[in-house]
Each structure stands twice: as C-alpha cells, then as structure tokens.
Amino acid sequence: MAKIEFTLNGEVRQVDIDPTIRLLDYLREDLDLTGTKEGCGEGECGACSVLFDAEVANSCLVPMGNVAGHDIVTIEYFSRTERYRILEKAFLEQGAVQCGFCTPGMIIAAESLLRKKPKPSDAEIKIGLSGNLCRCTGYNMIIAAIRQAAKEGEGLW
C-alpha cells in the first residue's frame, strides 16, 4: 500500500492503495466512473483514455503510483465544459458515433490534440487519434468531426 495524493476531476484526493493497481480499475471499480472504457487492456485501443496533466494517457497502462502528484480528468468531468459541447455536437452531426464504445476515448484524444494544435491539419488529426481504434465508423467521420469542432470552437482551445 502507499499513500497517493492527486487531483481527480478538480478535487484533491488522498488514497491509500496498492500503487500497482491500474488507474483504469480505480476509476471504474472504486469510483464507478465507467465512462472510461476497457477495450484491449494493453495500450492498443485508447478506449481507456483520460487526461493526465491535460494530455491523453492510456489509463490501462498507468499504475496508481504514477498518478501521485498529477491531475487526472475523466470524460465525466470533461463533459461539463464548453469544449466538450462543441466536440459532442460535431461528433453527432458528422455521424462519428455508432456503438459509442470508442467515443469517450476519441473525445479525450481530440481534446488533448486541440489543446496543442487548435487548428490541426488532417495529418495532425490522424497522429492525434493514432492510439484510438474504432471498429464501426472507419475514422473519416471522426476526422471530419474534429475538423468541424476546431472551426466551430475557434478560440476555445
């Protein structure tokens, strides 16, 4: 066990936990924050993406020990922001959501990308999403959605 202090969704938390437990399990099982999904469990699919110090991270590969001192934001908290609303609208309008399993991770990856590159080229969007798999949409609609969000949300990122 180890005492770990970090910020989760805007709140400072102190937990006494086995530091080898995955952040993904802590979120889903201890806190019932199930918007973060488990797909592959080995870093390949991005369904488990969260924001770690405002940048995308695969929570299935991050043990609680590496969360100490950092700022974690999950889709539940991000969904309260204006930037989320822009992304949600764009995803819906572009038909970028089918089964929805990949969507929380895609939104997190998009947020991380747009914060670094508010006006991304298509190539940059593809790099930004390269860790996120979608079995339904074929990606073109997701890329179009991010392009739309970047335009409609200009100034927000």
Place this chain on the structure above:
Amino acid sequence: MVNHLLPETLEEALEALARKQHLLFAGGTDLMVQKRAWAGLPRNFEHPVLFTSRIAKLNFIEKRSDHLAVGATCSLEMMLEYPDTPDLFKTIIGEMASPGIRNHATLAGNIANASPAGDTLVGLYLYDATIVLKSLRGERLVPIADFITGVRKIDLAQDEMITEIRIPHQDFTHIDYVKVGPRKADAISKIAFAGAAKTNDLTVSDIRAAFGAVFKTVLRSPATEAMLKGMRIADIKADLASICEAYARLLQPIDDQRSNKEYRKAVAINLLARFIKSL
C-alpha cells in the same frame, strides 16, 4: 506485504536499491503489458516496485556542450517536442506507438527493456550514446553497445539505475532511417535501419550503419566502418556488392513469427545498399 516505493529523491532510490532488489518502474508501458493481471487486481511483480516517476531530478532534457542529456524519466513525447533533439530521434519517436503511450514511455525504459525491436536503439547505437548508471557505489558511463548484452539482457547491477542517457552531438551530412513494420502506430518494428555519413566533396570521413531486429542486439560493424572511412565516395559505391556481402555475413535475424529470416536479411541489406547509393 510487499513494500512498493515512490521515492522523491535519487538518494532515497539508490539507498533502497542498495538494501534490496526492486523492480525499477518508469512509464510502465512495457511492464504493465508484460505483467498483465485480471482487471482490478494488482500486477504480479516479482519484486517490490520502485517507481521512478516522482524523482524530479531525473525529469529533464538538456543540451550540453558536447551532448544532449536525457533524464531517466523524460517522456518520449517530451523528447519529441524538445527543439534540440536530433531529427533522427524525432523521426524514430514520431513513428513509435501513439501520443498517449509516448506521454508516459521513456527512453530509459526502451533501452532497459532491451528488446531487439526497441525502436530508439538503432538511433542510440548510430550516435554512440552513453548510458549513465548510478548506485551508492558511484557512477558508471557505459556505451550503449556494451550496456545491451543480449535479448532482454543489460549490464545493470541490482543496486544501479539509469539516471540519464547522453547522445553526443554529431555533424553528419547524410542521415537515413527506415522502419519496416506492419502498421505505423503501435507496431513493434520488424526491421530497422539507420545510416549516417559525413562527406566532404569526394571522400567519406565518417560512415555508420545500424541494423535493428536482425541480430540479438542492434548491429554495427566497427571493422567495416573503419575500412570505409577516408575512402572516396565513388570507390565505396563501386564496392557496394562486397560491402553488402560483409554485412550479410554478420546479420543473424532471430526467427520468430513476425517474419522469416531470409526476408529480414534481404530487406536489411537492400536498405543498406539504398543508403550507400544515396551518398
């Protein structure tokens, strides 16, 4: 009860290592996959884990007079974004994994993992990088080619850890890097080639070639390189066939499911030939 550690200073970490064997843990992007457990359960690490991520002193990247120094917890993404990272490393890292992985994966972890398919290794061999190891006993500077001793084998004592990696500044006039793999992101590479040369007018004053995933470690041939140094570019090109043959004798691809030996060897030699022709 296993006692995992999250030290905040290097001294604390080195004292713990001197006391007892620990598993050094950086970004975890190799370790979490290698030690997969059922969802919800702690990982099954055979030793207490020492997380390096809190050691602030190791989280840096810095250009010094004769080398670039990369701290043991510096992420690959941080290295990618650093202005003075050599282009070769930007290319290599840019083709590795995905941003989410790169935000946590470290150069130290890629080296210590010592997989023949580790992507940064060809670059580190080509640049003659040095690994800095520390323990309570002192410091050792070990050339990358000596540090990696075999497949997943490294020259690291139980009480030591990597604290930084030094990449010497080089003034190559030619540089080439090719990774042949099934998919761009998230693919453990099948074959990698990196070549570099320094030419002035008609002669070659420095020429290097490094092959990844066609031998138990990254392969360079100091003897062949020494022979080519000082030669005229035209003569090197005229000798292409025998140079390729010399390398072909050295390459011993490990046969695994990823692709067969002969294919790997042929591709590696073609990449070398292409590089030499480009001089």
